[in-house]
Amino acid sequence: MSSSIFNPPSSTTALLLRSRHPVLVGPTSLRFLTVRSSSPSSRVLSVAASATEESAMVIDGKAVAKQIREEIAVEVSKMKEAVGVIPGLAVILVGDRKDSATYVRNKKKACESVGINSLEVNLPEDSTEEEVLNYISGYNDDPAVHGILVQLPLPSHMNEQNVLNAVRIEKDVDGFHPLNIGRLAMRGRDPLFVPCTPKGCIELLHRYDISIKGKRAVVIGRSNIVGMPAALLLQREDATVSVVHSRTSNPEEITRQADIIISAVGQPNMVRKSWIKPGAVIIDVGINPVDDPSSSRGYKLVGDVCYEEAIQVASAITPVPGGVGPMTIAMLLQNTLSSAKRIHGFE
Numbered sequence: 001m002s003s004s005i006f007n008p009p010s011s012t013t014a015l016l017l018r019s020r021h022p023v024l025v026g027p028t029s030l031r032f033l034t035v036r037s038s039s040p041s042s043r044v045l046s047v048a049a050s051a052t053e054e055s056a057m058v059i060d061g062k063a064v065a066k067q068i069r070e071e072i073a074v075e076v077s078k079m080k081e082a083v084g085v086i087p088g089l090a091v092i093l094v095g096d097r098k099d100s101a102t103y104v105r106n107k108k109k110a111c112e113s114v115g116i117n118s119l120e121v122n123l124p125e126d127s128t129e130e131e132v133l134n135y136i137s138g139y140n141d142d143p144a145v146h147g148i149l150v151q152l153p154l155p156s157h158m159n160e161q162n163v164l165n166a167v168r169i170e171k172d173v174d175g176f177h178p179l180n181i182g183r184l185a186m187r188g189r190d191p192l193f194v195p196c197t198p199k200g201c202i203e204l205l206h207r208y209d210i211s212i213k214g215k216r217a218v219v220i221g222r223s224n225i226v227g228m229p230a231a232l233l234l235q236r237e238d239a240t241v242s243v244v245h246s247r248t249s250n251p252e253e254i255t256r257q258a259d260i261i262i263s264a265v266g267q268p269n270m271v272r273k274s275w276i277k278p279g280a281v282i283i284d285v286g287i288n289p290v291d292d293p294s295s296s297r298g299y300k301l302v303g304d305v306c307y308e309e310a311i312q313v314a315s316a317i318t319p320v321p322g323g324v325g326p327m328t329i330a331m332l333l334q335n336t337l338s339s340a341k342r343i344h345g346f347e
């Protein structure tokens with residue numbers, strides 16, 4: 001499902017960019033921005049950007065994710081018609097964490113919205129690791145299941161490594177199996193799956209035609225699920241990559257060198273204006289609740305990057321919420337579809 005169709009600017013698909021900073025887009029679209037589609041049948045694309053004289057273009061992850069889900073729905077029904085197979089995703093949830101239950105519910109809804117079958121098992125907090133492994137083993141052997149996802153974090157009495165290693169690499173739609181991560185890190189090897197959140201970050205850059213090759217990129221955060229694979233992906237796309245973490249000396253100075261910043265830290269508003277090179281592109285993965293008495297919930301979500309400051313200096317930025325978040329689930333659906341296609345030899 002890689003992007004292959006370039007839609008020429010038109011009144012519905014392009015916006016005049018009036019940012020005072022050059023945007024790192026391809027040669028044909030320095031002033032016009034188009035949002036790519038990977039579906040040849042897509043004629044009208046969501047307009048997913050806005051820019052003003054003094055502010056960065058907003059990278060609209062919600063609109064792009066919607067477009068991707070529509071593309072997936074088309075592929076799912078084509079596959080069903082041609083080979084009678086419906087992709088299936090199995091989700092294993094252990095314990096009763098509210099945030100995990102919400103993520104699982106959202107994933108289930110997203111599957112339904114594109115026609116992917118979802119199976120779910122909900123195990124109590126005091127389940128044994130062996131019970132979880134038994135479920136994984138069952139799904140590994142189940143031909144109706146093409147993707148297996150173990151919702152993290154697991155209860156502390158379980159060994160996460162044992163559990164993730166048990167998922168068959170061919171069904172590892174989260175991309176967390178060490179073999180998939182190892183292949184991602186090696187030149188000349190291809191992982192079967194790429195972890196969904198970093199994959200979503202790169203997909204946003206692609207869909208907005210933001211060039212990566214030869215650019216200086218800084219990834220802030222080095223977790224197994226976001227920062228580290230994001231850095232590997234950027235390197236595979238020929239960026240020159242630095243990774244900033246909690247022990248980095250002078251993270252501000254290093255970050256200021258970046259043409260592309262991906263931040264996955266979990267610290268609200270850590271990246272300030274002075275950290276950002278004029279014209280940089282910012283992908284903010286962080287989701288941080290902060291007090292907000294004006295909201296009925298009493299809090300609001302912000303990213304790692306101080307948005308109000310960053311839009312004054314960056315050329316493009318993802319908002320929080322509405323940036324990377326919706327892309328994560330879209331990439332999970334994409335991984336599940338591509339798994340089903342690969343298993344059944346459907347092109």
Ligand code: NDP
Nearest residue numbers: 197221222223226245246264265266285286287324325328
């Ligand atoms: P982790 O806590 O696993 O990793 C955080 C990383 O940030 C670590 O590598 C840590 O460094 C680094 N870090 C912490 N403090 C600093 C600091 N002051 N300066 C520089 N680096 C620092 O978090 P995740 O990767 O799981 O998640 C990161 C953020 O992304 C969270 O806000 C999370 O909610 C969000 N997220 C969003 C998703 C989405 O779909 N949009 C999906 C997943 C996560 P060290 O390694 O040295 O400890």
